[in-house]
Amino acid sequence: MQNPYETVALLKERKEEREKIDQVLPDLAKINIQEQLLVPQPADESLYREMMHLTPARIGVWRTGTRPLTRTMLRFRADHALAQDSVLGMVPEEFASAHGLLPIQTQVENKEQYLTRPDLGRKLSLEARETLTKGGTAACQVQVVVADGLSSKAIGANIPDLLPALMQGLAHYGFIIGRPIFVKYGRVACMDEIGEILHPESLVILIGERPGLGTAESLSAYMAYKPHRSMLESERSVISNIHRGGIPPLEAGAHLASLMKQILASKASGVRY
Amino acid sequence: MRLNARLLGQTYAFHTVKEVLAKANEEKSGDMLAGIAAASAAERLAAKQVLAEIALEDLRKNPVVPLEDDEVSRIIDADIREEVYQKIKSWTVSELREYILGSNVGPVELRVLGTGLSSEMVAAVTKLMSNLDLMLASNKMENLAHANVTIGQKGCLASRLQPNHPTDSPEGILASVREGLSYGVGDAVIGLNPVEDTLPAAARSLSTLYDFVERWEIPTQICVLAHLTTQMKAICEGSPIHLLFQSLAGTEKGNQAFGIHKGLLDEAFDLGRKLGRAKGPNIMYFETGQGSELSAEAHHGADQLTLEARCYGLARHYQPFLVNTVVGFIGPEYLYDSRQVTRAGLEDHFMGKLTGLPMGVDVCYTNHMRVDQNDIENLATLLTAAGCAYFMGIPMGDDVMLNYQCTSFHDVASLREMFNLHPLPEFEAWLEKHEIMVNGKLTARAGDASLFLK
Amino acid sequence: MIHNSERLLSVGIDIGTSTTQLVISHLTIENTAPLTAIPHFCITAKIPIFISPVYFTPFVDRLHVDASALRKIVATEYDRAGFKPEEIDTGAVIITGESAKKENAEEIIHSLAGYAGDFVTATAGPDLESVIAGKGSGAYQLAKTLGRCVINVDIGGGTANIVVFERERIQSTSCLNIGGRLIEIDPYNHKVRYIAPAAAAILSDLGDPLKVGDPVDKERLMPVVRRMVDILDQVLLAEDLDYLGSRLLMTAPLRLDLREPLIMFSGGVGTYFNTRSEDWFAHGDLGPLLAEALKEARVLKKYLFLPAAETLHATVLGAGTHTLEVSGSTTSFDNHCLPLRNLPVIPLELDCRDRFDKWAEFRLRYPPNETVAYWLPSLPQPNFSEVNVLAQDLLLLLAKFPQDPLIVLTKDDIGKALGQSIRFHTHLPLHLICLDQITVQNGDYIDINKALPGQEAVPLIVKTLVFGQ
Structure with a gap:
């Protein structure tokens, strides 16, 4: 038999531990909604559960009156909050230097302008052009560009693994690699002007995608052979859906390195490639 | 025609009707992006003042794209009923507004009036109306259409069940269909936006939806919103189709960007009537949305509201069963925030109805706009008050394929309850048969998708 | 960036307790990813283009499979199909049921796999056999498309191979030593020609003195096949196995966590199940009688029965088309x-x-x-x-x-x-x-x-x- 006093002390200790944990609510956004069937006494519970795994859509959520339950509503708002924060948030100032990127900015001056004036997000500021001329690498074989685009979170979540894997691959193939660039307030086509200033033989831009509620961290890569301002959209190659739930960033980096190798070998990108 | 105005001691001179129309528009980021918006609130009001005094016949004579340059302009002009037009052509836009809002003018008068209007006239009067004007006028109108069921009647609020799935998985699609039906959603159409726009993919999704609807004997319509040419191939190969879908733009060049033209639409309409499985006579489904012409660089310097009105003018030619604007899909460079989206939703709905269409709205937003779910709940409520024919219904309003948000199954049910509106009658009878609805109210069983898992 | 597809020629060879078959199929491997994604290759079509006749599995004696006769079967059928071994891209030889217990089974299939083509694989094992038969019968595909639980029972000459698919998952497999050829009967004089050890166990359990040379008819043998079905019911319904059941079970028992499962039968006995026979001993074995007894199985009252898309060829089709991955x-x-x-x-x-x-x-x-x-x-x-x-x-x-x-x-x-x-x-x-x-x-x-x-x-x-x- 255990000493009852010890048992009491142990129980008290456990209770305190529990209370400590209870003070922080569980992370709403971590719940797998495909596992969460909220319909009470459904006609066929097990088939309902099966069905929920066949779609990422928010089903099996039930209702109070005609309105969603509180936790469903809050989860939706949490996912939207993350998406909006990702659009409106900024890539930290120190990000570029921490990853060895040369920072420049387009003609856009603030986030609101970025969202309403896509044309300005394609043009480099005067200062940016000077920075590139002074600090960029002219006439390299592969120029890597990172741009915030519509998701600051996509940059933070993917670049730390993708960029070194990409650079490692390019180095392994023996290419002359330009100093990588970070573009603030960039749209895809800002690569065209960079191409005209630095004349790289090929260029890849890694840019945040418009967030959905499912993920706010998705990144796209657009690739071009000898980018220039009159190039057509169809002359760019693209790989999208790079994030932890899609194409993992590390594998994407290695894959992009081999795609750049193919683009250089065939001297073309996009539909011509 | 006078194109100058004085306001608060300043003179404003405009050069063309198109310029007046553009500057009289309520503030939209898309018009600013195009560089055609009024530079100040005062200039906007001066333009409205000029517009109010322009005669309807001057609007007909000055379409924003000339007839000789644009087949959409020609279709709209040719469809104007001359006997109606002759009676009203000397009215000013101001007089048109006051006629529409007059208390002795009801649904029949407005239906007749609409047949005599060009899209520029519809757009012009919209620019002189406040939000409540738009809602009140819309609420008066009733435009009916019939495919397998009838839509557009007063007292009903219908819904499109939109069961999109990131890989077009048939079982994944049906999971959302089952969920939606259990909330009483899906009477306007069960319509899928496919990921993959190919014939085999469209054919597979069409038979998935058709077989399900047949098996459960659901009185509704099905549609797979692939490109029109894909659907035409599918229908020719015997795929079951109730409604043929296409996105429309308000200019010939804009439609070129969508890969369509009048000849193709004519052919599709013909095929749909011959080979489609719906009873008809209305078998077309169109979607529109402000800003698509500018994004295709096919706007001819015209404002996005007027171009949107022209989409409805084009749609009218094919007597559609459904038309809806996808009001907040295109992004903040066209409609920046909830204020602009709300305004555009009310405008589009009114313009569609005045053009004679059974008008629904995809009240929606993307994550890079300054809009959230509260804002679209507001707009959906306003539109319900304005007599909107149908909304989208998707699980929790989160479209997992198109990555945008719109109205949910819950929202459709809530709006019906709050405004005492019913699903379309045939569909309501079916819901009652499955004990999902009694006397227009959801039962305790509603919300359980596994009811349809047999 | 490149949408493409590749077609492979695949062979399946099934050496069963009583029969041997060969199937040649076209497998299509296609990139199913959209243009903006990394390619994703899947096997999108599996079309049998040649199915051999059903041969009796050749034996040298009760303990050895006849290797040279098997090679001859493969050579003859390749010739009839118009293919050479070097044209075959992939495939599998599977040795199943009682044949897998023969002393030279392992050696036979390795040499036969080499003979059938450089990339043809040798496989065996009751669990694998159950899965392959369940894929070949169409049970797997059905479970996947319906999102349901589907059980396939492949009953051949010597074994009943059971697999439970739950959507795309293999939930459980099991194998029982019951089958149509555990007792052989002379088709002309209806006298017992052979009693396999498993059949002897059943007979002793029933206290039945049946021995080789005894004349039999349907009534005489029905208790034997009913007892086999009874054991099968015990396994499929996850009941506690009786002594005979635990002796005939060759693997772990079936793990079942089922809701409204569908059930189908394949293999030779599965074929008889869907047809009506009057000449009970035309094939010289218990097959048709076992199928007859199966119609009264308790499991059919609890689970919904569906006819299999493929019965007789299930294992050979599975071997030829379901072993390749990308x-x-x-x-x-x-x-x-x-x-x-x-x-x-x-x-x-x-x-x-x-x-x-x-x-x-x-x-x-x-x-x-x-x-x-x-x-x-x-x-x-x-x-x-x-x-x-x-x-x-x-x-x-x-x-x-x-x-x-x-x-x-x-x-x-x-x-x-x-x-x-x-x-x-x-x-x-x-x-x-x-x-x-x-x-x-x-x-x-x-x-x-x-x-x-x-x-x-x-x-x-x-x-x-x-x-x-």
Whole structure:
């Protein structure tokens, strides 16, 4: 038999531990909604559960009156909050230097302008052009560009693994690699002007995608052979859906390195490639 | 025609009707992006003042794209009923507004009036109306259409069940269909936006939806919103189709960007009537949305509201069963925030109805706009008050394929309850048969998708 | 960037207790990913183009399968189909039921696999047989499309192979020593010709003195087949097995967690189940009678029955069309090293100290001249430095076996990044194969084909070989 006093002390200790944990609510956004069937006494519970795994859509959520339950509503708002924060948030100032990127900015001056004036997000500021001329690498074989685009979170979540894997691959193939660039307030086509200033033989831009509620961290890569301002959209190659739930960033980096190798070998990108 | 105005001691001179129309528009980021918006609130009001005094016949004579340059302009002009037009052509836009809002003018008068209007006239009067004007006028109108069921009647609020799935998985699609039906959603159409726009993919999704609807004997319509040419191939190969879908733009060049033209639409309409499985006579489904012409660089310097009105003018030619604007899909460079989206939703709905269409709205937003779910709940409520024919219904309003948000199954049910509106009658009878609805109210069983898992 | 498809010629050969069959199929491997994604290759079509007649499995005696007669069957049927062994891209020979228990079974199928084509695999084992039959019968496809639980029972001459599919998952398999050929009867004089050991066990359980040479009719044998069905019911309904049941069960019992399962029967007895027979002994065995008794099975009252899409050919079709897999599409390998056959799989533990020393111990269990494949279990979302450390450790391992090629299989989508990192960290010439999105287990062997033309996706066959019981 255990000493009852010890048992009491142990129980008290456990209770305190529990209370400590209870003070922080569980992370709403971590719940797998495909596992969460909220319909009470459904006609066929097990088939309902099966069905929920066949779609990422928010089903099996039930209702109070005609309105969603509180936790469903809050989860939706949490996912939207993350998406909006990702659009409106900024890539930290120190990000570029921490990853060895040369920072420049387009003609856009603030986030609101970025969202309403896509044309300005394609043009480099005067200062940016000077920075590139002074600090960029002219006439390299592969120029890597990172741009915030519509998701600051996509940059933070993917670049730390993708960029070194990409650079490692390019180095392994023996290419002359330009100093990588970070573009603030960039749209895809800002690569065209960079191409005209630095004349790289090929260029890849890694840019945040418009967030959905499912993920706010998705990144796209657009690739071009000898980018220039009159190039057509169809002359760019693209790989999208790079994030932890899609194409993992590390594998994407290695894959992009081999795609750049193919683009250089065939001297073309996009539909011509 | 006078194109100058004085306001608060300043003179404003405009050069063309198109310029007046553009500057009289309520503030939209898309018009600013195009560089055609009024530079100040005062200039906007001066333009409205000029517009109010322009005669309807001057609007007909000055379409924003000339007839000789644009087949959409020609279709709209040719469809104007001359006997109606002759009676009203000397009215000013101001007089048109006051006629529409007059208390002795009801649904029949407005239906007749609409047949005599060009899209520029519809757009012009919209620019002189406040939000409540738009809602009140819309609420008066009733435009009916019939495919397998009838839509557009007063007292009903219908819904499109939109069961999109990131890989077009048939079982994944049906999971959302089952969920939606259990909330009483899906009477306007069960319509899928496919990921993959190919014939085999469209054919597979069409038979998935058709077989399900047949098996459960659901009185509704099905549609797979692939490109029109894909659907035409599918229908020719015997795929079951109730409604043929296409996105429309308000200019010939804009439609070129969508890969369509009048000849193709004519052919599709013909095929749909011959080979489609719906009873008809209305078998077309169109979607529109402000800003698509500018994004295709096919706007001819015209404002996005007027171009949107022209989409409805084009749609009218094919007597559609459904038309809806996808009001907040295109992004903040066209409609920046909830204020602009709300305004555009009310405008589009009114313009569609005045053009004679059974008008629904995809009240929606993307994550890079300054809009959230509260804002679209507001707009959906306003539109319900304005007599909107149908909304989208998707699980929790989160479209997992198109990555945008719109109205949910819950929202459709809530709006019906709050405004005492019913699903379309045939569909309501079916819901009652499955004990999902009694006397227009959801039962305790509603919300359980596994009811349809047999 | 390139949408393409590849067509492979695949053979399936099933050497069963009573019959042997051969099927040749076209397998289409297609990129199903959209243009903006990394290619994703799947087997999209499996079309049988040649089905041989059903041969009786040739035996030299009760303990040995007749190898030369089998080779002759394969040669004759290839000839009739118009193919040469070197034209066959992939496939499998499976030896099943009682035949798998014969003394020369293992040797036979290896030699026959080699004879049927360079890339044809030898397979055996009751669990694998159950899965292959369930895939060939259409049960797997049905479970996948309906999102339901589907049980396939493949009853042949000597065994009943059971598999439970739950959507795309294999929930459980089991194998019972019951079948149509456990008692053989002379079709002309209706006298018992042979009683297999399993049948003897049933007879003794029933206290039935039946022996070779006794004349029989339907009524005489119905209790025997009813007892077989009773045992099958016990297994399928997850009841406690009686003494006879536990003797006839050749594997672990079926694990069942079922809701409204569907059930189908394939194999020879499955064929009789769907047809009506009057001449009970036309085939010289219990098959038609067993099917007749099966119609009264208790399981049919509890589970919904569906006819199988394929009955008689289920196993051979499964062997010919369901053994091939395709790796992930971003991988790293030296194509000139491929194809590789019969590589034992060595799982590598990741979370341990001095892991490459431990890995080396595993490697030393295999002869130095045998090529092995290392398998890395799940390492979810590793970061760049973790993968580099892993690459360096693998190179340290390789340094101890410098003559080895480095063959690494991973479950997660990291094959290309890992391969690139391995190459980056060494200047030595290296034969490297790094394939991902593969699931294998300890004790498996693997055949790796050449990569799809112009692609990084590699077709491969994971083999589980289990002989005897």
